[in-house]
Amino acid sequence: MNTDAWLHALDGELRRRGIDPALARHVVAEAAVHLRDSRQAPLAAFGPPDAYAAAVAESVGSPVRSAPHRRSAPGPVRLEARGIVKRHRRRTVLSGVDLTVRAGEIAAVVGANGCGKSTLLRICAGLESPDRGEVRLRGTLGFCPQDGGTSDFLVPDEHFALVGAGRGMRRGAAVRAGRAYAAALDWDPAGAGQARFLSGGTRQKLNLVMAGLGDPDVLLLDEPYQGFDRGSYVDFWRQLWAWRDAGKTIVVVTHLLDQLDRVDTVLDLTPARTTEARA
Amino acid sequence: MDHERRGQWLRGVLDLCVLAVLLRRESYGYELAQSLDAAGLGPIRGGTLYPVLLRLQRTGMVTAQWREGESGPARKYYRITEAGGEMLRRTAADWETFTRGVDTLLREVATR
Amino acid sequence: MIKVLTVAEMTVREILRRRAVLVIILMLPLAFYLSRRGDHLGQSIRFVCLGLGWALSTAALFSGSAARGLEPRLRLSGYGTGHLYAGRLAALWTLGLVLSAPYFLLIRVDADRVEHGAIALIMLLTVAVAAPFGLVLSVLVPRELEGTLLLLTVVGLQMMMDPAGSAARLLPFWFSREIATYAVDHTDGGYLARGLTHGTVCALALTVLAMTLASIRLRRRPHLRPVT
CATH class of the missing domain: 1.10.8 (Helicase, Ruva Protein; domain 3)
Known part of the structure; x- marks a missing residue:
């Protein structure tokens, strides 16, 4: 270096x-x-x-900014999944999963590989149908997939413009908002090349910024920090807390358990049993 | 000298040594490191020295000022404060007492 | 409207950045044209139209496949299926027209004993059919490779099959040969009428089919209930 x-x-x-x-x-x-x-x-x-x-x-002696110890009264329920059952072929992936998340809360979905974390998130986003159960959603949705979700041949600003137009934002405003979110993740997308040339971690940042663009009420994030270096990982959690403090509802799939003390709800999908515990 | 033990000793006294050097005259980080080395403490890494200086500054033992030196670009000069001098004198006396005990014990080992 | 235009714009940008694909797509109809230029001009004209259809279908296939990962999330970001579909199709149609223009001029300059109006009609119908055809394939096959092979098969069949046989009419670009026969050999209007009907039906059917497939793929699932 x-x-x-x-x-x-x-x-x-x-x-x-x-x-x-x-x-x-x-x-x-x-x-x-x-x-x-x-x-x-x-x-x-x-x-x-x-x-x-x-x-x-x-x-x-400056306070190391970690999870803000904010405990205002929880807001209204924004996302409510009830009795979600999903089978892949003959294997039951999700058996009657419940999840309730309010405004201003972060829920972590944890569990071993292949236990249905991503499936649950996709069901909550409406991208996949469950075999049974329903999801009630209050407000707009932002979704950050584990991979994909970007267009190889477009540059970051064009991604911002594209998502922004869907949200009813003007192009200039969308690009500015996208760059501001990116800066919070220690990334400067101005002049960055097409998405296919970005590193894995940077592409995930792009993915994350797209999910947050246009201020959706509910954010569903599927292990969005893959390929992040340590600093970006810290930035990512700070962004999450900022969103929470702004009253957003966040569901984040994670297999890293070191952050669980910093979320409000933990949903453990470890096979065959589901437990929901208030942290 | 055992590297780890030297580190442990330094941790206990580095702030006092820094203050002692600053009592002679005001100085900046790299020069301080050289003075400490010359005094026989061995090389002090910047990563060790500057946090000590920041702590001394925060607790009001030293003040700092960016200034052009005789040669070269601006450097951050540290100067010991009255409170710093007072603390140094008091602690120096304590150190005297403490090391006398250690000395007595260790000298027995050497003469045996 | 902004949404449709934005999708269309980004689709064009994407395609323009696939340089290698773009060059092949641009040159292929020319190669087709030159292959029979010497001995049989009529065949050359038929081939160039098929080449255009193949090129645009391929572009549509690539564009549709590339959008697979992105479209579901755009759907969640405030786009309707119609916005996404209309934007992409509009971009591809525009691209097809731009692609056809130089070839129309080429034929206009190079071949004087043909019905140029009919040639223009073939090209219009080809563009109208090829774009949704490629999009349909992009939904039905898992990857670009399979789609490309399928397109090769279709165009190959189109060149080899006896156009008079009834099975040939099932191919999407059959109209092209019919109208070309009218344009080059100055046959009776029956060829023109049959071709026009076939082309229009194909264009409409494929457009509707592509739209339907897109709506199914990007549908709102009933288990998700928005509460207000």
Whole structure:
């Protein structure tokens, strides 16, 4: 990693940790001076950017912005799935799954591979029919599939314009909103090439931005962080909390259990049994 | 010297050493690292030093100012405050007492 | 209307960026034309029309296949099936007309003893049929490869089968040979009438079929109940 890239990464990591931007600039500038004076490689002098940013954050005693401990009264029920049953051939994938999510809540759908997490999400989105059961939906829907969902030959701005037009947004507004969401995920889509040339992680960012465009009330996200680096993963959860605080209803499929303390509802689809527990 | 133990010792006293160097005269990060090295503490990484400086700044032990140096570009100069000097003197006395105990015990080992 | 235009615009952009495909599609009818230019001009004209049909069907097939992943989510983002379908079809039809224009001019300049009005009619019908035909295939076959092979088969059959046989009429571009016979050999109006009828029926049927398939694929499922 060269010095500029390291400094840039440090800047991002500091920002992510909620360090005051002015202070972050000072820290980065000071590190730059030190590196020039000492002629050392950044990794040798300071270690990885995220570790150094963590040490800085600890020193200045800034609150590490994690899940905001917000507990306002839950809003109205936005998504209600009742008795969802789905069989693939003769194998029962979902057997009577219930899920209720309110405005301003995040529900995590967890479980082993192949236990029907994506199927449940697609059923909630209306992209697949269940064998039994129904889904009640209050409001507009945004859906982020696990893969696909983008057009190989279009550039990100065109994706924003396309989704925006569906939501009744003007093109300029859609592109601006898309770029703003992208910036929150530490991605600058201006001048990015066609979607087929984007890396896996970046394409997922595009996917996620498309899902959030036009402010849908309910967001269904199917493991949208695949291919994200650690920093983007942190950004992703911060975006989720921002959406929650804005009163959105979020259902996110995940197999990473380290974030479960930061969601409101956990639906465990581990085979044959379904349990819904209030976190 | 055992690398890990040196790290542990440093963690306990680095802020005092920094203040002590700053008591001589104001200085900036890289120069501080050189002074500490020259004093026999060994090389101090930037990743270790600057968080200490930030903590000292936050607790009011030092003040900092970006300034053009005699040579080269702007650097962040640190200066010890009155509170910093007061704290350093008090802790230096405590350190004296503490190390005297350690010294006594370890000297027995050396002479045996 | 904005929605339809936006889908149409993005469809055109997508196709224009597939450079290799575009070049093949543009050149293929020319190759067909030149293959019999020397000895049999009439055959050349028949082939160029078939080539146009094949090229546009292929473009439609690729476009439809590429949209598979995207369309369901656009459906959730406020688009109706009609918007998506109309936009894509409009783009393909426009593309087909643009593609046909230079070939019409070529025939206009190169061949003077033919009915140019009838040639224009063939091209119009070919465009009208080929776009929904490719879209239908894109829904029915799992991948572009299978679709391309199918299209090759159809065009191959179209060239080899005896146009007088009744089975040949089941092929979507049969009208092309009928009207071409009228245009080149100056036969009676029966050829023109039969061709016109066949082409119109095919265009309508395929358009409706493609629309129906799209509606089924992108339908709102009854288990999802919007509550207001």
